[in-house]
């Protein structure tokens with residue numbers, strides 16, 4: 001799956017640079033939507049993020065995510081974010097666990113997922 005994302009002032013960490021937590025949030029959400037789109041609603045059990053270069057505000061990044069392998073309910077996923085020059089700025093790997101839709105009812109909400 002591919003997505004284009006631009007961080008803005010809402011995501012600031014150091015001046016002009018996205019907060020690492022905001023970057024992790026976007027990558028986590030990217031994985032969630034990847035699995036939702038391929039018909040496997042799943043939630044994060046483990047997430048690792050590698051920050052190679054500062055992620056700049058107001059700058060478009062290409063995010064690419066895919067499923068690396070599956071072991072039963074366990075889905076191992078990977079993602080990468082690159083700048084417009086093709087340089088990798090961030091990478092992530094995660095373990096997601098497939099869950100039934102009742103998992104999402106536990107929060108009591110009915111909000112639909114929103115794309116990153």
Ligand SMILES: CCCCCCCCCCCC(=O)SCCNC(=O)CCNC(=O)[C@H](O)C(C)(C)COP(=O)(O)OP(=O)(O)OC[C@H]1O[C@@H](n2cnc3c(N)ncnc32)[C@H](O)[C@@H]1OP(=O)(O)O
Nearest residue numbers: 028029032033036041042043044045046095097099104113
């Ligand atoms: C309506 C539309 C909605 C649409 C939905 C759109 C969703 C978007 C979501 C975006 C992403 C999120 O933010 S999700 C939100 C953040 N995540 C969560 O809230 C999840 C909270 N955690 C949980 O609810 C639970 O821990 C689960 C469901 C993930 C798993 O619970 P469990 O079934 O009890 O399983 P558990 O024993 O913990 O672990 C399962 C297996 O993983 C293995 N395991 C654990 N860690 C690792 C690891 N680092 N590397 C390898 N393997 C590991 C364990 O050894 C075990 O293996 P084995 O012994 O089985 O072999």
